[in-house]
Amino acid sequence: MADVPLISAEQLHDHMNSGNSVRILDVRNQEEFDNWKIEGKKVKSMNIPYFNFLEEDETLLTALPKDEEMVVICSKGGSAQFVAETLADKGYKTSVLEGGMLAWSQFYHPTVVAFDEKMKLIQINRLSKGCLSYAVISEGKGMIVDANQNIEFYTELAQQYNFTIEHIVDSHLHADHISGGPALAKQTGATYYISSGEVKGTDLAYEPLEEHKSIRFGQVEVEVLALPTPGHTPGSTSFLLNNQFLMSGDTIFVGGLGRPDLGGKAKEWAQDLYDTVFNKVNQLSDEVLVLPAHYADIKEINDNGIVGATLGDIRNNNEIMRNSNREAFTEQVAGAASTEKPPNFEEIIAINRGELHVEPDRAIELEIGPNRCAVHHHE
Structure with a gap:
């Protein structure tokens, strides 16, 4: 399979702030994607779950652009690596967010x-x-x-x-x-x-x-x-x-x-x-x-x-x-x-409150997901 570049959360953020649009292909399941995803003013995000790529359904590819790079994202990086390499072999320009949404959550x-x-x-x-x-x-x-x-x-x-x-x-x-x-x-x-x-x-x-x-x-x-x-x-x-x-x-x-x-x-x-x-x-x-x-x-x-x-x-x-x-x-x-x-x-x-102590990995896992602390009211 083709080698695809890894980009860090910081590099992705720099791309998002560069003034150019950023295309993201998120391969988590739809529920995870709908609940929590990477957003930006010039971010174009698509969701095609990883398991769909395992079925080698060529019709999936019709929605993917060949003229711009896609940053492929999953929960921790592994599934995205497979999808990005598969697409690169077919002529698509891909990179992978190193560490996936877990890494993004810590940026x-x-x-x-x-x-x-x-x-x-x-x-x-x-x-x-x-x-x-x-x-x-x-x-x-x-x-x-x-x-x-x-x-x-x-x-x-x-x-x-x-x-x-x-x-x-x-x-x-x-x-x-x-x-x-x-x-x-x-x-x-x-x-x-x-x-x-x-x-x-x-x-x-x-x-x-x-x-x-x-x-x-x-x-x-x-x-x-x-x-x-x-x-x-x-x-x-x-x-x-x-x-x-x-x-x-x-x-x-x-x-x-x-x-x-x-x-x-x-x-x-x-x-x-x-x-x-x-x-x-x-x-x-x-x-x-x-x-x-x-x-x-x-x-x-x-x-x-x-x-x-x-x-x-x-x-x-x-x-x-x-x-x-x-x-x-x-x-x-x-x-x-x-x-x-x-x-x-x-x-x-x-x-x-200091009443519960958990291991570092569990502490990181607990925070995965969106903020829901606001009540918004706009006219």
Whole structure:
């Protein structure tokens, strides 16, 4: 069989950002593909399951382009290798995503949001999950917000930008991915913060966020709106950075609000979310840039590669942010939230509370799949 090139997740991302279209042939089964796939503004994705190729049905090939390269993708890389080699023997241009969707799930991409003489703010996009984390750097010191599981990424980032990680915060108890916060704090000696309402009754080592009105380092002051900004979870907390940037966790998204039903108290938590939106966040300026912990649509990544929008734009574009009738708001949010929950969310929550410990391979496996932490409302 013909040799086909392997490309890494980082190389695939570079291709996706090159301005040229990228053709993906996904050979997982249709259910897996429909549930979770690689998306991009110029990605053209096709799904033909691997087993179809084993049947050597030549009619499959009529839908495949011969004039452009196809990146063949499967769960871990093996099936894609076979299909790519088979197609290459027939004259098609193919490459294989090394490690498949498993490798894509572990890819993190940093983008500088803001940089001046006082601080640097970096948004870290885990594209496979729509998860966003942040590094705030000032005078050689740093804070990591909503760290994901791969803590080596953050320690390497600290080396790259020459800062010491001193503060690590989780905006809330995550349900769709395993937090890297506690492990990163243990490795670096930094202080780990989370609201005590999220982890009370556990043995997790943490500093209660509600006991800190602000976290200051270098020339940065992070105001804890705390906030509490409950609603998605009771202890959800947002962070106002130098009165310019609101790291909103899963409370406010570019295109929606955090879903309040993951704790089984949709209406009760929706009432909390109402108070957050109309009694706390409404006091912030329209000019504040909202930087969430998740996004649900590739369209939320702007032309600068950043997921974020001013609070004014979100208020104007998100109808539910203007629905000041408490009862109608509660019904709308609680009703819309009752959709499919994040995969394995109960096990992931137990891990993030420090109540369950799993092997690294199991931890990676638990996170496979999409983010489902948002309730989206557009006009």
